[in-house]
Amino acid sequence: MNDIILNIEGLAATIDGKEILKGIDLTIRKGETHAIMGPNGSGKSTLSAVLAGKPNYNVTGGKVTFMGRDLLEMSPEERSWAGLFLSFQYPIEVPGVTNVNFMKSAVNEHRKQKGLPPLSAAAFLKLMREKMAVVEMDSSFSSRGVNVGFSGGEKKRNEIFQMAMLEPSLAILDETDSGLDVDALRIVAAGVNKLKTPDNAAIVITHYQRLLDYIVPDVVHVLYKGRIIKTAGKELALEVEKKGYDWLIHESEA
Amino acid sequence: MENNYIYVPDGKLRNSSSFRCRVPMQGTLQQFIAEGVLSGADDSSVLRFVEDAEGSRKRFVCNVPKGCCPEEMLQLIAIRNNPSNPELDYSLAVNMEESSSASILLCSHTMTHDYYVTSGDMDVALSDNSSLNLVLMQNEHNDARHISRIKVAMGRNARLNMVLVSLHGGDLENSVRVDMNGEGGECRIGGLYLMDRNQKYVADIRLNHNVPHCHSDQIFKGILDDNSKAGFSGLVYVAPDAQKTEAYQANHNLLVSDQAKVDTQPQLEIYADDVKCSHGATIGRMDEQSLFYMRSRGIALKEARILQQLAFVHEVLERVEKTELKERLASLVERRLRGEFSDCRDCSKNCC
Numbered sequence: 001m002n003d004i005i006l007n008i009e010g011l012a013a014t015i016d017g018k019e020i021l022k023g024i025d026l027t028i029r030k031g032e033t034h035a036i037m038g039p040n041g042s043g044k045s046t047l048s049a050v051l052a053g054k055p056n057y058n059v060t061g062g063k064v065t066f067m068g069r070d071l072l073e074m075s076p077e078e079r080s081w082a083g084l085f086l087s088f089q090y091p092i093e094v095p096g097v098t099n100v101n102f103m104k105s106a107v108n109e110h111r112k113q114k115g116l117p118p119l120s121a122a123a124f125l126k127l128m129r130e131k132m133a134v135v136e137m138d139s140s141f142s143s144r145g146v147n148v149g150f151s152g153g154e155k156k157r158n159e160i161f162q163m164a165m166l167e168p169s170l171a172i173l174d175e176t177d178s179g180l181d182v183d184a185l186r187i188v189a190a191g192v193n194k195l196k197t198p199d200n201a202a203i204v205i206t207h208y209q210r211l212l213d214y215i216v217p218d219v220v221h222v223l224y225k226g227r228i229i230k231t232a233g234k235e236l237a238l239e240v241e242k243k244g245y246d247w248l249i250h251e252s253e254a
Numbered sequence: 255m256e257n258n259y260i261y262v263p264d265g266k267l268r269n270s271s272s273f274r275c276r277v278p279m280q281g282t283l284q285q286f287i288a289e290g291v292l293s294g295a296d297d298s299s300v301l302r303f304v305e306d307a308e309g310s311r312k313r314f315v316c317n318v319p320k321g322c323c324p325e326e327m328l329q330l331i332a333i334r335n336n337p338s339n340p341e342l343d344y345s346l347a348v349n350m351e352e353s354s355s356a357s358i359l360l361c362s363h364t365m366t367h368d369y370y371v372t373s374g375d376m377d378v379a380l381s382d383n384s385s386l387n388l389v390l391m392q393n394e395h396n397d398a399r400h401i402s403r404i405k406v407a408m409g410r411n412a413r414l415n416m417v418l419v420s421l422h423g424g425d426l427e428n429s430v431r432v433d434m435n436g437e438g439g440e441c442r443i444g445g446l447y448l449m450d451r452n453q454k455y456v457a458d459i460r461l462n463h464n465v466p467h468c469h470s471d472q473i474f475k476g477i478l479d480d481n482s483k484a485g486f487s488g489l490v491y492v493a494p495d496a497q498k499t500e501a502y503q504a505n506h507n508l509l510v511s512d513q514a515k516v517d518t519q520p521q522l523e524i525y526a527d528d529v530k531c532s533h534g535a536t537i538g539r540m541d542e543q544s545l546f547y548m549r550s551r552g553i554a555l556k557e558a559r560i561l562q563q564l565a566f567v568h569e570v571l572e573r574v575e576k577t578e579l580k581e582r583l584a585s586l587v588e589r590r591l592r593g594e595f596s597d598c599r600d601c602s603k604n605c606c
Contacts, residue, residue, distance in 0.1 A: 052550050055542060080552035092547035096568025097561050105561065106551040113552075145565075162551060 003030045004065075005170050005201045006051075011062035012226075013050045020046040022226035023062070028170065031198045035212055035237060036205045038223035039245050044205045045089060047223070048174045052086040053079050067169060080106075081113040083169035087159040087176050094146035099158070102146045103128065103165050110166060131164035135191040153184030160191040171195070172203045177211040189214030209241035222248050279578045281325065282359075287314065287332040290344050301328045301356055303346070312344035316358070318384075320351040327357040327387075327576060334398065337368030345375040350384035350412075357387040357576060364398040373401040380412035382436060387575050388416045391583065394423040396451060401427045408468075410436030417573050419583055420447040420455055421590050429458040434468040444573040445474035448590055449482035449514075459488040461503075463496040466526075472503040475570050477563055477591070478514035486518040490533065494525040503533040508566050510540060510559070563591050 004027060011024040020043045028034055038044050050057050051064065053076035064071040067082055074082065094102065107127075108118040119127065128142060135157040147155050156176055163171050173192065177185055192202065192215050204215055212220075212234065220236040221228045222245065229252035230236065240248070278284055285294040285303055290312050292305055301324040303314040316328070334342065348358060364370050380386055394400055400423055406414060420426050432441055447455045461470050476484050486505045507516040520533040540562055548558035567587060574580040 052546075054546055075555070076546060076549035077552050077554045080550055086550050088547065088550075092544045094544055094548070094561070094565055096565030102548075102551070102553075102561070105553050105557060106548075109552045109554060109557070166552065 004028070005030055005067060006071075007063075007065040009063045011047075011050070011064060012060045013046060014058045014060055015046065015056060019060070020226055021050065024223075024226070024228060026221070026228065028201050028203065030201060032219065033196070033202045033204060033215060033217045035217035035220045035234075036203060036223055037207065037220060037237060037240055040207075042223045043226045044223055045174055046226075048086055048172045048203070048205055051079075051172060052076060052084065077109070080166070080168075081110060085163050085166055085168035085171045087156070087163060087171065087173045089175040089178060091147050091150075091155040091159055093148045093150075095148045097146050098143050099146055100125075100128065100142040103162065106162070107165055127165070131161055134164045134194055135160045136187050137161055152179030153181060153188075156180055156184065156188050157191070160188055160195075164191065164195055167195075167200075169200050170203070171200070172205065173215075174205045175207065176204070177206055177208060185211065186214060209237045212237045224249055224252065275329075275331065279327070279329070279576075279582065282327050282329050284329045284331065287330065287344070289334060289336050289339070290342050299326075300324055301326060301358075303328075303330060306347075308345065313347065314344065315347045315349065317349045318351060318354040318356045320381075321353045322351070323355040327359055327579070329359040329361065332360065332362045332372075333365055334363070334370045334372060334394075335365040337366055337370065340369050341371045341373075343373045345377070347377045348379070348386065348388075350378075350380045350386050352381040352409075353383040354381075355385035357389075359389045359391065359579065361391045362394060362400060364394040367395050367397060370394070370398040371400075372398070374403070376402065376404045378404065378406040378414070380406065380408045380414060380439075382409040383411045384409070385413040386415070388414065389574060389579065389583075390416075390418045390428075391421065391586075392419070392423050392426055393421040393586075394426075396424045396453065398423055399425040399427075402429070404428070404430045406430070406432040406441075408432065408434050408436060408439045408441060411438040412436060413440045415442045415573065415575060417444040417570065418446070418457075419571075419587070420445070420449075421586055422448065423453060423455075425454045427456045427458075429456075429460075431460045431462075432470070433462045433464055434470065435464050437465050437467040439465075439468040441468070441470040442573060443470075443472040443474075444570045445472075445476075446567050446570040446587070447474075447476040447484060448567075448587065449476065449484060450479035451482060452480070453482045455482070455484040457484075457486050457488070459486075459503075461488075461490045461501065463490070463492045463499045463501060465493070466495065466497045466499065468496070469500045470502070471500075473570060473573075474505045475507070475567055476505075476516065477508045477510060477566065478516060479510045481511075481513045483515045484517075486516070486520070486535070488519070488533070489521045489523060490531065492522075492524040492526050492529055492531065496526045497528040499526060499529040499531065501529070501531045505535040506566075507535075507537045508540070508563065509537060510563070560588075560591055564588060 006028040008024050008026040013021040217234050222230040230248050303316045306313050306315045449455050488503050490501045492499045505518045516537050518535040520535045522533050545558045571584050
């Protein structure tokens with residue numbers, strides 16, 4: 001099927017010798033939004049880190065195909081060029097590198113990989129203004145150091161702004177709702193929704209149903225101890241919100 | 255920082271009086287000291303160095319008269335280009351009279367790859383209410399050794415903002431001694447050193463708070479690659495009655511190879527009891543988290559490493575007050591870190 005963006009089969013991974021992922025199977029197609037929920041320590045962030053290629057994680061088994069290519073063979077930058085984007089739970093501050101220079105490096109590197117010339121300064125600034133509007137970001141942010149002195153909400157908005165600039169085929173939003181007040185949550189979620197097309201897909205990792213009121217998933221997975229123990233429609237998130245995870249854990253262990 | 259070297263124009267520059275900068279910054283007066291010979295002085299300018307022998311030793315003095323605040327910056331470009339006399343020694347003096355202010359940039363360069371030893375004393379006197387922006391830019395070859403001993407005496411409400419940019423050099427030694435002798439003085443010192451191959455750098459800073467109510471703030475940052483070595487020794491002294499002193503000192507080092515070495519010794523000696531002082535030193539490696547963040551946005555590892563190094567030194571360059579100079583230095587630093595020619599755009603010589 002050529003509408004498959006990401007296919008994960010039996011993915012297992014360790015960090016510092018500790019087994020975190022114990023066999024994940026997941027298929028994501030064009031146009032789909034998947035939510036991954038689960039209690040603390042279930043492996044949600046590890047999954048996103050492994051998919052983005054974070055060093056120090058050791059893949060011990062399984063296969064991941066992204067846009068028809070072997071994802072696990074690719075460097076983090078190659079994954080980005082191929083259309084993968086991770087919105088960080090804790091975005092990193094890069095003092096001394098302005099947002100505008102950071103994104104110029106990133107966008108032009110993406111263009112270079114596609115055989116396109118760098119954008120002119122004017123075209124770049126126009127694109128930047130357009131994409132900042134997606135998350136209602138003030139233009140003063142462009143000359144500030146990347147995430148330096150940003151509030152929690154501003155950092156997350158900056159993540160979604162970067163996503164808008166890079167137009168990924170697959171966006172992984174790792175607890176994008178953490179540390180956000182209601183207004184920021186609404187802006188961030190609206191930004192994500194505006195970027196949705198029939199050709200791309202998203203994985204939304206979250207603890208709470210709250211975010212899923214704004215970004216409505218097609219499929220909800222519950223991750224527990226490194227395995228997906230339940231997959232269902234969006235109603236699963238509501239059920240988890242009401243009843244917690246215990247009943248699912250008992251069900252899976254029964 | 256692989257493949258770093260300074261571009262040497264074809265043919266060696268022998269006639270020092272022919273040396274000219276082709277891309278001077280706006281609003282800058284330029285003078286040259288080629289092999290100890292001063293040239294380029296404009297008699298009509300208040301802000302300039304003049305020769306004033308001190309016994310048999312060469313000495314160049316810049317006196318800024320009382321209340322005089324020239325808008326132009328003075329750039330003194332010192333070059334070494336005659337390897338047949340490798341050792342050169344001369345002294346500089348800057349005398350800021352009461353309520354004067356000035357900006358001075360000192361650049362030192364070797365024009366050939368030969369062995370040179372340059373040593374220089376520099377005496378800076380800041381009278382009451384005077385203010386000096388002083389930037390030193392060192393860009394010499396791998397076989398050059400340069401020893402700079404800078405002594406500063408500061409009067410009441412005097413202000414010094416000094417930035418030392420050590421871009422390249424075989425063996426650079428910078429010692430700075432500041433005496434804050436008048437209340438209300440403010441002394442800022444920024445230092446940046448970029449070393450690779452077998453280069454050596456030493457900074458030896460002594461900052462004396464001799465009287466109350468003075469403020470000092472030092473930050474030295476270095477990036478060391480290959481087998482380079484750096485030493486930082488910084489002592490802040492606060493005299494017994496120098497109450498209400500504020501003194502801060504920091505030295506941070508980034509090691510980008512496994513062989514590079516740094517020794518750092520920040521020290522505080524405080525004999526007063528109502529002061530705010532801090533000091534700190536770190537020696538670290540590239541930050542993997544931040545590299546991963548940049549790579550996840552499609553910035554390739556090599557570029558991410560450069561961006562991180564630029565980010566590391568940014569804080570020191572920010573201390574340069576003149577915008578055009580700051581931009582030029584930032585561009586030189588960037589090309590140095592990228593392993594490109596360390597000269598100004600559109601010029602084949604090696605000035606700032």
